[in-house]
Amino acid sequence: MLNAMASHPASNPNGLPPGAPSSSLPKSDYRNAMARLGAAVNIITTDGPAGRAGFTASAVCSVTDEPPTLLVCLNRSASVYPAFKANGVLCVNVLAAGHQALSALFGGKTPMDERFAAGRWSRKTTGSPMLDDAAVSFDCRVVHATSAGTHDVLFCEAVAIAIGGATEGLIYFDRRYHEIAAPPH
Template sequence: MLAAHKAGPDRQEGLSMDKQEFRGGMSRLAAAVNVITTGGAAGRAGFTASAVTSVTDEPPTLLVCMNRNFSGAEAFAANGVLCVNTLGAGQEDISNTFAGRMSGEERFSVGEWETMTTGAPALKEAAVSFDCEIRDVVEQGSHKVLFAEVKAVRLGSDAGGLVYFNRNYHLVR
């Protein structure tokens, strides 16, 4: 739990950040492009995310941020599993499909999919896939923060990574 901070000489009480200024700053924070998927009795769903990071290796856990208004959020909650599919060079079309307006199952028309340990869809050509069970969910503002314990990892091609920076895709070799 974070300790509460009091306003001091360097911080004014009630100071708020402009939403557009914050988003502009965040656009300069380069991040890997991931497609987060779920599968199970509640069906398949997925979305594109750059807000993914490791939390700990004991047990191996990832943090994934998902917009609470995402139409597939209920499938993630009901299935209790997810797969973080980190995209590589040349996979912008997959990112755009999962970020677009297609419905849940239609999104899986791009790429080749299989399952690993949990049954969540894993992209065969991903740079890496982390197959996970959701252990905890914390709601913060417009998002749900999913803490997911990694059950299996599959390494793909080492052809380069896909990152999002300054509102554009870039390749990392």
């Protein structure tokens, strides 16, 4: 099926067939709909020649396990964008129950030192800050990036992992945080 799509005679430069006309959906409709798609909350950090930076992200998912790769979507207008672009490394810190305030700090317009002062961090292979009590952390190098609308999609190869001890997770759904616990036995 993919081959058939790729060889479509009228395909666009991405190798995909010409789709329907551009969307006329209002942005607010799309955001209200996306608010219904629950997602894990993550703090993405970096450090290197362009300095230390971090932001909250829900647009994160697994791409492939060979090589172990995640993707992270970052708005190019974010203050942290130049640091991520220049450093070329990052750490995906998956938040756990109790991290709501930390998530809000890294998602706001808070100065960078204040964001990092609210957590405890260590470092593994890339030097990107790893949150000590994260549910899990993926230390990554950015191997590829592509632009889509307002965002860059960063493809990140995991070079080290730290599994945390948290037993309750954190989900962002309907513009609110929800703690998730294991069901009772």
